[in-house]
Amino acid sequence: MKTITARLLAGSTAIAAVATFAAAANAADTVRIAINQSPWLDSFIEMVDLYESETGNTVELDVVPFTGLLEKIRNSLRAADGDYDIVNVNALWLPEIYSAGYLKPLAEIREGYKLGDGTLSYGGTTYWDSTTGTFSEDGQLLGVPLNGNVQVLYYNSEIYDRLNLEVPQDWDGLIANAKAIQAEGDAYGFVPRAARGSIVYNFTPYAYTQNGAYVTVKGDKSVEVSINSPEVLKALEVYLTLANEAGPPNPGAIAQGEMIQLMSTGRGAQTIGVIAAWGSFENPNESRVAGKIEATLIPAGPTGTRASSAGHWVAGIAGNVSPERQDAALDFLDWFQGLDVQTAYVRAGGVPVRGDLGKTDLGQSEEFRFIEAYSENAANAVMALPFPQANEVSDALALRLNQAVIGELEPAAALNDAADAIAEIFEREGYDVSRLPAL
Amino acid sequence: MSAASLHSRTAGKPSAGIPPTGRGGAPRKARRNRRWMIFSLLPVVLFFVVLSVFPVFNLIGTSLYDVRWSGGDSTYHFIGLENYRQLFSTEVIYWAGLRNTLIFAVCAVTAQMILGFSMALAVKRAGAMGRTLLTGIFLLPIVVPPIVIGSVWRLVLGREFGLANGFLGLFGIPPVDWLGNPDIALASVIFVDVWHWTPFVFILMLAGLEAIDEEVLEAARMDVRSSWQEIRHVIVPMMLPTIVITLMFRIILSFKVFDEVYLLTSGGPGTATEVVNFSIYRVFFNQDRVGYGSAMAVITLFGMTLAIIVGRGLLVRKRKNDERKLEQ
Numbered sequence: 219m220k221t222i223t224a225r226l227l228a229g230s231t232a233i234a235a236v237a238t239f240a241a242a243a244n245a246a247d248t249v250r251i252a253i254n255q256s257p258w259l260d261s262f263i264e265m266v267d268l269y270e271s272e273t274g275n276t277v278e279l280d281v282v283p284f285t286g287l288l289e290k291i292r293n294s295l296r297a298a299d300g301d302y303d304i305v306n307v308n309a310l311w312l313p314e315i316y317s318a319g320y321l322k323p324l325a326e327i328r329e330g331y332k333l334g335d336g337t338l339s340y341g342g343t344t345y346w347d348s349t350t351g352t353f354s355e356d357g358q359l360l361g362v363p364l365n366g367n368v369q370v371l372y373y374n375s376e377i378y379d380r381l382n383l384e385v386p387q388d389w390d391g392l393i394a395n396a397k398a399i400q401a402e403g404d405a406y407g408f409v410p411r412a413a414r415g416s417i418v419y420n421f422t423p424y425a426y427t428q429n430g431a432y433v434t435v436k437g438d439k440s441v442e443v444s445i446n447s448p449e450v451l452k453a454l455e456v457y458l459t460l461a462n463e464a465g466p467p468n469p470g471a472i473a474q475g476e477m478i479q480l481m482s483t484g485r486g487a488q489t490i491g492v493i494a495a496w497g498s499f500e501n502p503n504e505s506r507v508a509g510k511i512e513a514t515l516i517p518a519g520p521t522g523t524r525a526s527s528a529g530h531w532v533a534g535i536a537g538n539v540s541p542e543r544q545d546a547a548l549d550f551l552d553w554f555q556g557l558d559v560q561t562a563y564v565r566a567g568g569v570p571v572r573g574d575l576g577k578t579d580l581g582q583s584e585e586f587r588f589i590e591a592y593s594e595n596a597a598n599a600v601m602a603l604p605f606p607q608a609n610e611v612s613d614a615l616a617l618r619l620n621q622a623v624i625g626e627l628e629p630a631a632a633l634n635d636a637a638d639a640i641a642e643i644f645e646r647e648g649y650d651v652s653r654l655p656a657l
Numbered sequence: 658m659s660a661a662s663l664h665s666r667t668a669g670k671p672s673a674g675i676p677p678t679g680r681g682g683a684p685r686k687a688r689r690n691r692r693w694m695i696f697s698l699l700p701v702v703l704f705f706v707v708l709s710v711f712p713v714f715n716l717i718g719t720s721l722y723d724v725r726w727s728g729g730d731s732t733y734h735f736i737g738l739e740n741y742r743q744l745f746s747t748e749v750i751y752w753a754g755l756r757n758t759l760i761f762a763v764c765a766v767t768a769q770m771i772l773g774f775s776m777a778l779a780v781k782r783a784g785a786m787g788r789t790l791l792t793g794i795f796l797l798p799i800v801v802p803p804i805v806i807g808s809v810w811r812l813v814l815g816r817e818f819g820l821a822n823g824f825l826g827l828f829g830i831p832p833v834d835w836l837g838n839p840d841i842a843l844a845s846v847i848f849v850d851v852w853h854w855t856p857f858v859f860i861l862m863l864a865g866l867e868a869i870d871e872e873v874l875e876a877a878r879m880d881v882r883s884s885w886q887e888i889r890h891v892i893v894p895m896m897l898p899t900i901v902i903t904l905m906f907r908i909i910l911s912f913k914v915f916d917e918v919y920l921l922t923s924g925g926p927g928t929a930t931e932v933v934n935f936s937i938y939r940v941f942f943n944q945d946r947v948g949y950g951s952a953m954a955v956i957t958l959f960g961m962t963l964a965i966i967v968g969r970g971l972l973v974r975k976r977k978n979d980e981r982k983l984e985q
Contacts, residue, residue: 289942296726314945318726414925468816470926471837476817485817610944617750617928624839624926642747 248276249543249550252294252302254287254531257494258365261568268562269553277550284308295320300536303547306364309343309528309601310419310608313353316346316360317606321534323358327544331359334555336574338363340528340599352435352604361532362551363571365494368526368599369423370513370591372481372499373488377405388517389427389456392488396464399487407464409486410457413473414620418612421619422527422602423490424453427519432602432615433640440650441605445615446630446637446657454622454629461623470624482507490516492529493569493592513591516598526595527602530571564589573597607643614639630657713958720951740952751953753928754936755960757843761932762911765850769907770900772851773858778888780859781866792863799856807920810849811836814921836922839929846930849917854910858903865899866892894979901972905965912961933957 253259259281266277280302282290288311294301295315307315315321324331333339339355340363347357371392373385377399386392396407411420425432430449434442444450461469466480478498480486482505498504499511518524535547553559560570561580573593575581581589603611615636622632634656644651720741723734744751780791798806813820814835822832835845869892877891893900915934918924924931937957941950 292726292945296731413923414927415923466817468834468837468926470839471816471834471842471922473923476815480817483818610946613750613939613944620925621927626839626927639749646743 248278249304249547250278250280250302251304251306251533252280252282252287252291253306253364254284254308255281256284256365257497258568261563261566262365264566265554265559265563265568268559269550273549273553275546275549291315295536295538297538300538303536303539303543304533304551305536306531306533307361309340309530309532310603310612312343312361312532312601313346313604313606313608315534317348317351319348320537321360322537322544323360324362324535324548325359327535327541327548331548331552333359333362334552334572336557336572337555338366338530338571338573338596338599340366340368340530340596341601343528343530343601343604344532350435350438351606353601361534362555363530364533364554365531366569366571366592366596367492367494367529367531368592368596369420369490369516369529370493370526370588370595371488371490371516372495372511372513374405374481374484374486374507374510375512376507376510377487385512385514386517389424389519392517393456393459393464396460396488400464405485405487406466406480407487408460409472409477409480409489410461410465410469410623411472411474411477411489411491412457412461412469412620412623413471413476414616416473417619417623418602418616419527419529420490421453421457422600423516423525424457425450426525426527426600426602427517427523428453428456429519429521429523433605433611433644435605436652439648440652441644442652442654443637443641443644444654445640446633446654448657451629451633451657454619454633458622458629470620481511493588493595496588497567513588515591515594524598526599528599530599607647610643611640614643633657716951716958717955719948720955722948724947726945736948740949741956743949744952744956750928750931750939751933751936754924754931754933755957757928757930758912758914758932758934760843761847761850761914762908764844765847765854765911766904766907768847768851769855769858770904772855773903774862774900776855776859777862777866778892780863795859796856798853799860801853803853803916804920806849806853807917810852810917811921814845814849837926839926842922842926842929846917846921849921850911850914853917854907857910858907861899861903861906862896865896865903868899869895897976901969905969908965908968909961912957 253262263279266279270276280290287306288308291302291305291307291311295305295318305315305321333344339345342353342355344359344361344363345353345355345357346360347354349357371386373395377383378385378395381398381402383395383398384391386395392408398407399405400407411417428449430444430447430453432443432445432450434444436442466472466486472480474492474495477486477489477491478495481489481491481495482499484507493513496511496513500508502508505511515524516526533551535544535551539547555571557572557574557578560572560575561578564570564575564580564586569592570589573596576590576593580586581593605611618627618632618636618639621627622629627635637653637656641651641653721735721737723736723739725732725734776791776795780788780795783791801809812818816822816832816834816837819832819835821835825831825833833841836842873895874887874891878887881887881890913934914932915938918930918932918935922930924935933953937950937953940946940953944950
């Protein structure tokens with residue numbers, strides 16, 4: 219009898235515990251976030267801990283590998299009741315998620331809500347204009363950036379000092395430096411990130427500083443495919459010069475991991491890479507060049523145009539959760555943009571989403587000397603594929619650019635092929651497509 | 658020997674162990690047995706229909722639609738064979754992937770069959786101690802998780818810091834770009850797959866070898882002049898059912914290759930290591946084109962099924978011819 223009573227008691231306690239946990243998870247002040255596994259995740263978790271200690275609210279993180287996150291976000295947003303209040307969306311996925319109408323406009327959660335002063339919008343990518351089907355600050359505010367990640371130019375200052383090189387202001391200067399370093403023979407002059415999965419993002423500043431564009435959105439369901447313009451061809455020639463005349467022998471196989479490896483071992487002297495790589499270069503346990511790598515503005519094009527590519531993450535609030543949950547989610551995102559919080563975020567190893575930290579003591583310190591270069595490049599960030607077909611266009615373009623790098627296609631043929639493939643995608647989707655003459 | 662061919666050979670002949678039944682009771686008992694067979698097999702059949710047949714029909718159905726998600730809801734637009742038209746007229750990456758997958762399947766499976774069979778023979782002929790040691794060593798790669806295999810081989814085959822090039826460097830051989838050179842990247846991936854999956858062939862072959870009656874082997878050895886003749890004319894024919902089953906398993910599994918390619922090369926450089934599963938994954942999950950991805954999956958599924966049916970048919974015909982020759 220005693221045993222039965224004990225089992226009943228244990229069972230009741232377990233049920234009560236589960237019910238309490240479920241109730242806690244359902245409480246509106248518990249914010250559920252779908253987020254990717256990343257090098258900056260630990261710093262974000264520190265901010266979550268800080269938020270919980272300051273407010274008494276709780277935040278639950280569902281951490282998912284990068285490759286699985288998009289599908290998880292789609293599944294949650296497409297359901298009648300979402301599993302997540304906040305979804306962390308990569309820049310490339312934003313047009314698909316925005317255009318499908320899954321996210322709640324922030325001004326509909328809290329009337330008149332705007333991004334905090336100093337918070338970056340990364341080329342207006344936190345806004346979506348549904349009438350033109352692209353990013354625009356004239357549209358609705360649909361998210362708050364959660365981690366900034368733009369490309370910067372990195373260089374090894376020790377090699378620069380040894381060879382008396384100047385920080386390049388334009389592409390010719392970068393090529394000259396790369397060739398001088400390559401000629402010395404101790405390091406590769408330049409490390410491109412030209413693997414198929416990386417090249418579109420990596421190539422974007424080259425194309426946009428030459429005043430080129432992959433596709434120009436001209437209005438609702440109307441685009442011009444401009445990838446095969448003389449400007450983009452010039453950009454590709456610059457890219458190939460750096461890759462083939464001053465780069466490692468296998469540029470078409472270099473993804474982010476290889477690029478970081480080459481730079482942090484001192485085998486690579488210059489690269490255009492994401493600011494999130496800074497931590498790997500500066501960590502003496504991972505890097506042989508800690509303290510010797512500097513970040514600066516990506517070179518300007520012939521008319522002085524500067525550009526970087528936006529690869530940030532934006533947190534959107536799900537439309538399929540209760541208004542109380544949406545409100546609690548916005549509380550967290552609003553708190554996250556604060557100057558003190560962002561300063562703490564950087565100290566914890568995160569990349570800030572504010573553009574004004576360069577002026578603070580933090581930005582002036584030796585340890586965080588990347589902040590100024592980051593802020594300047596973030597101000598020039600462009601989102602090269604601002605339409606719902608971004609993933610498909612990116613795949614089509616990546617293949618041709620990579621084929622140009624490995625010598626399977628001539629530069630002009632690669633861009634013409636890419637233009638054909640991209641035009642076909644938009645025509646299939648019912649767009650009014652205009653084209654440039656073949657190169 | 659397949660279950661079907663076993664059945665065809667024994668049908669109609671009373672089994673030695675079972676006495677023939679009387680005339681009156683037989684049909685009734687047979688009916689009862691048949692009912693019981695149907696009843697007992699029904700759950701398995703239902704299970705098979707729900708988990709295998711239904712998804713395939715669903716896949717075929719979905720391949721005829723353009724699936725969109727908007728305003729939090731899905732819409733299915735019937736477009737007939739449009740996805741197939743696109744696949745056959747404008748698709749580039751999938752067909753490169755199919756070509757690579759075929760090359761991958763033929764090369765990897767051939768190497769695995771030869772190596773796995775040789776390793777099984779070596780173990781069979783080793784002493785007790787050697788057998789335990791060799792089996793342990795040979796089986797190691799198959800217990801390593803694919804993600805670890807990808808990471809390990811990426812480190813080994815890396816151009817700049819890889820172990821393989823470090824080793825070649827000791828002999829003054831310049832570094833080889835195992836994964837970055839489009840001419841040899843697929844061969845490198847095949848090599849890793851052979852390393853990974855040969856133990857699977859080895860263990861099945863060893864089981865097949867162990868099942869051969871030692872007395873039969875000893876008797877057969879009297880008629881052959883060399884080990885090679887023993888393998889060719891005695892062991893291989895006796896192991897044919899095991900070889901066919903193993904071959905089919907490996908062909909099916911090699912068409913499913915994904916993780917090694919994903920981790921080692923992500924399909925590049927260019928389309929050098931693209932495989933069909935990678936193309937389908939990209940279209941289905943990355944581009945969210947469910948209908949088009951389904952069409953790719955349907956073509957792959959039917960192509961693979963056809964290849965297996967034809968391959969199996971050829972093997973069965975060869976076996977029948979051999980048996981006929983023996984009978985003559």
